[in-house]
Amino acid sequence: MSAAAPVSSGWAIAVYCVLNLALSVALAPFFMSLIKKVKARVQRREGPGIFQSYYNLAKLFKKEVVYSSNSSFIMRIAPYVNVVCLLTAALFVPLVFVPAGFSGVGNIILFLYLLALAKFFMALAGLDAGSAFGGMGSSREMAISSIIEPVAMIVFASLAFSFHSLNLFDIFSQVAGSVPFLSRPTLLLVGISMFIVLITETARIPVDNPETHLELTMVHEAMVLEQSGRNLALMEISAAIKQLLLMALLVNVFLPIGLVVDLAALPLVAALSIFFIEMVILAVFIGFFESYCTKLRLFRLPTMFLIAYFLSFVTILLEVLV
Amino acid sequence: MNSLAFEGVVKVILVLVLVSAVVIISRRDILSLFRSYAAQSLLLALVAFLSFIQDGQLVLLYTSVLILVVKGVFIPFILKRAQRGMSIDRDIDFHYLQPSGSILVSVLVIVGVYAAVADKLKVVSGGSLFLLGAVLGISLTLMGMMVIFSRRQVISKIVGYLVMENGVVLFSLFVSELPFLIEVLVLMDLVILVVISAILAFGMSSSLEEFHKSLNPFHDWFRGGNA
Numbered sequence: 001m002s003a004a005a006p007v008s009s010g011w012a013i014a015v016y017c018v019l020n021l022a023l024s025v026a027l028a029p030f031f032m033s034l035i036k037k038v039k040a041r042v043q044r045r046e047g048p049g050i051f052q053s054y055y056n057l058a059k060l061f062k063k064e065v066v067y068s069s070n071s072s073f074i075m076r077i078a079p080y081v082n083v084v085c086l087l088t089a090a091l092f093v094p095l096v097f098v099p100a101g102f103s104g105v106g107n108i109i110l111f112l113y114l115l116a117l118a119k120f121f122m123a124l125a126g127l128d129a130g131s132a133f134g135g136m137g138s139s140r141e142m143a144i145s146s147i148i149e150p151v152a153m154i155v156f157a158s159l160a161f162s163f164h165s166l167n168l169f170d171i172f173s174q175v176a177g178s179v180p181f182l183s184r185p186t187l188l189l190v191g192i193s194m195f196i197v198l199i200t201e202t203a204r205i206p207v208d209n210p211e212t213h214l215e216l217t218m219v220h221e222a223m224v225l226e227q228s229g230r231n232l233a234l235m236e237i238s239a240a241i242k243q244l245l246l247m248a249l250l251v252n253v254f255l256p257i258g259l260v261v262d263l264a265a266l267p268l269v270a271a272l273s274i275f276f277i278e279m280v281i282l283a284v285f286i287g288f289f290e291s292y293c294t295k296l297r298l299f300r301l302p303t304m305f306l307i308a309y310f311l312s313f314v315t316i317l318l319e320v321l322v
Numbered sequence: 323m324n325s326l327a328f329e330g331v332v333k334v335i336l337v338l339v340l341v342s343a344v345v346i347i348s349r350r351d352i353l354s355l356f357r358s359y360a361a362q363s364l365l366l367a368l369v370a371f372l373s374f375i376q377d378g379q380l381v382l383l384y385t386s387v388l389i390l391v392v393k394g395v396f397i398p399f400i401l402k403r404a405q406r407g408m409s410i411d412r413d414i415d416f417h418y419l420q421p422s423g424s425i426l427v428s429v430l431v432i433v434g435v436y437a438a439v440a441d442k443l444k445v446v447s448g449g450s451l452f453l454l455g456a457v458l459g460i461s462l463t464l465m466g467m468m469v470i471f472s473r474r475q476v477i478s479k480i481v482g483y484l485v486m487e488n489g490v491v492l493f494s495l496f497v498s499e500l501p502f503l504i505e506v507l508v509l510m511d512l513v514i515l516v517v518i519s520a521i522l523a524f525g526m527s528s529s530l531e532e533f534h535k536s537l538n539p540f541h542d543w544f545r546g547g548n549a
Binding site for chain 1: 333
């Protein structure tokens with residue numbers, strides 16, 4: 001293999017796009033079921049197999065879609081808007097390979113807004129069907145979002161301050177192949193904050209319970225309650241991709257030992273396996289974390305979010321002032 | 323250990339000290355308050371030990387061992403025993419500031435402390451590490467104060483005092499080294515304070531307000547005596 005040019009060729013960018021999208025779609029359901037499996041094992045249950053999410057999706061894609069008679073076009077387009085937003089966002093987070101000079105994509109703020117747009121349409125769809133649960137779920141989700149969005153902004157701003165860049169490609173190519181938190185200890189703080197954002201955005205236990213359909217507690221599940229068939233499958237796969245992207249962001253900012261900058265077959269395979277192992281470890285950790293925590297009361301959530309806010313604010317302070 | 327690695331490791335530890343302070347501000351479970359305090363003290367002992375390896379001053383080694391034994395093991399042990407006797411395991415009421423409010427105020431405190439001391443300390447000491455240690459030390463003291471006034475249970479107020487003292491230790495580790503004798507005396511005081519207040523807390527078995535109520539019957543006696 002020849003040495004890679006400083007600015008990637010169109011070919012490298014094409015490889016990146018295909019690789020990133022294929023990996024996100026292919027691996028996302030796996031980590032969903034892996035976390036479920038870990039939680040089941042902690043509860044001494046056998047739990048579903050680790051490929052169960054794929055079977056579910058395959059089943060749902062085959063089923064017909066049922067719409068409520070009250071629903072409008074929102075209900076019909078929301079799943080597609082969701083999945084398109086998330087697939088676009090998947091181009092923003094390099095999973096194993098960072099092409100150089102791929103400008104225009106990778107802006108952190110745009111990434112956050114793509115996630116927010118997807119969430120907005122999901123909440124609209126929850127309201128659109130006209131059922132009581134959907135509206136309740138949307139209202140709760142928006143209440144939580146209105147607190148976590150500014151926190152997420154500060155968390156990502158602290159990331160941007162640490163690396164003096166708003167572009168994820170830039171950040172990742174700075175850290176690729178190293179252990180950045182040794183030289184930038186404040187990344188520990190960012191890591192904790194990002195973990196809290198991850199848990200909140202993926203509707204996991206201290207905030208929401210992904211397992212339950214109990215009307216008193218469900219938030220995310222209530223919004224997709226009216227979805228069926230193919231549309232439900234699209235909603236589920238976009239939730240899985242969102243989780244994968246946030247997990248990958250955490251893994252690749254914190255311990256990007258597998259990330260490669262040059263395009264070559266062997267390092268890419270090595271990077272892929274390291275990335276996969278790291279993600280599995282993070283997924284197992286999330287599973288244990290969810291089993292260890294109890295769901296917090298809604299009014300106690302701001303404290304948890306404020307911890308993330310505090311830690312990332314301190315990061316900015318340390319990076320800028322000291 | 324070269325000085326760059328030393329600085330990196332100490333920064334990581336200081337960051338973790340801050341995390342433990344936030345945990346102490348926000349947790350409601352009293353045993354986990356003690357655990358976080360013990361962890362915070364262990365981190366301080368580690369900072370002192372690393373400074374000993376860096377500078378080679380024996381005082382730092384003694385300080386480190388002393389912090390480890392007294393604050394990492396002995397004081398949490400006394401507190402745990404007092405707590406076991408009291409049958410309170412959660413502190414759920416807060417005065418003036420809820421935990422989320424305290425965390426927001428802590429942010430302001432750190433910014434304020436930095437703004438107040440940065441210029442003066444830059445003259446005294448060169449490195450950014452010293453400035454960081456000093457700012458976090460003073461902030462930790464103020465955060466401990468916040469724990470004292472926002473908590474209701476006496477036993478968690480004690481943890482606030484202890485966090486304040488940890489802040490002083492942190493400040494002194496980085497800015498002005500106290501003579502070893504004074505460190506020993508401070509720790510002795512601390513142990514006595516914890517023992518006395520643990521006994522008091524045991525007697526009150528909850529918050530100052532309730533203790534006040536249980537004192538009320540005696541109030542009449544004294545009034546009678548004065549009249």
